[in-house]
Amino acid sequence: MADTEFHSRRTENPSLPNLTPSGLAVLGKKSMEEFAKAQSDLLSTVQDAHRRWFDRMQSEAKLASEFAHKVSNCRSIPDAVAACQEWTGRHFEMMADDSRHLLTDSQKVMERSAQFLSEGLFPNGHHGVSKESEDTRSSERIHD
Numbered sequence: 001m002a003d004t005e006f007h008s009r010r011t012e013n014p015s016l017p018n019l020t021p022s023g024l025a026v027l028g029k030k031s032m033e034e035f036a037k038a039q040s041d042l043l044s045t046v047q048d049a050h051r052r053w054f055d056r057m058q059s060e061a062k063l064a065s066e067f068a069h070k071v072s073n074c075r076s077i078p079d080a081v082a083a084c085q086e087w088t089g090r091h092f093e094m095m096a097d098d099s100r101h102l103l104t105d106s107q108k109v110m111e112r113s114a115q116f117l118s119e120g121l122f123p124n125g126h127h128g129v130s131k132e133s134e135d136t137r138s139s140e141r142i143h144d
Helices: 002-012 021-072 077-121 131-143
Strands: none
Touching: 021 077
16 A cells, blocks of 8 residues: 555656656657757757858968969059058958857857757756656646
C-alpha cells in the first residue's frame, strides 16, 4: 500500500522525470536531438561569419592590387596623391564595415552560444521536462 502511495505521489510531481527505461530512452533521445540542433545552429552562425571575413580578406587583397596598379601607372605626383586618397577613403569605409560586421557577428555567436547552452543542456529550458507535460501536471494539481 505504501508503494502505491509513493508511486501516485511521484507521478504528480512534475520535477521528477520518468525514470522507467523507456522514459529515460525517450528523454535521452529528445535531449540529444535538441543538443544536436543547437550545436548545428551555432556552427552555422560561425561558418557564416567565417565566409564573410574570408570574402572581406579577398576584397582587401583586390583593393591593394588595384592600388598598386594605379600607383605604378601614375605619371605625376598629383596622380599618385589622388590614388592614395582614393585608396585611403575606400580602406576607411571597409574598416567601418568591418567594425559593424564584427559587432553583429559577435552578437550572433554570443546569442547562439547562450541558446546552445540553454537548449543543448536543458531542453525547453525545463531540465528535460517539456512545457506541455509541465502545463498538464500543473492543471491536474489545480483540479485536485
